[in-house]
Amino acid sequence: MTLEEFRTQLRRHKLKATRQRLAVHEVMMELGHASADQVQETLRQRGAAVTVASVYNILAQLADQRIYGRRLSATNKMFFDINNSLHIHLYDRENHTYRDLMDDELQNLVNAHLKRRKFKGYTVEDIDIQLIARPTTRKTKTQ
């Protein structure tokens, strides 16, 4: 989502394009998936004095409006996702990072399977596929 598309989304949800929201989005454009701490740290490095609480509030509000996605990591940390469309995640359980996987074949298999399934008393509203993985290459020690 470009800065211009982000501005359009804000307008659509009657949110003002404040300097802080735009700064948060610019960081999210680089990080893709990030916690409020990570976004605040990047902003701090660039000389912007914003508290983690303010950053969290901005991210949570954007997620409430479904402008961003939101995921809870295995360490119970809330991560926000700039990509709010349907996609598969690969979660790195050692580094606690997310990667988007574009795998239409897997998504279509699951969708086709679930189309035939019924869950008594429930309507499936959303499908969230996350692969949990660990890195195969270990970092080598530098002397």
Ligand SMILES: [Zn+2]
């Ligand atoms: Zn994602």
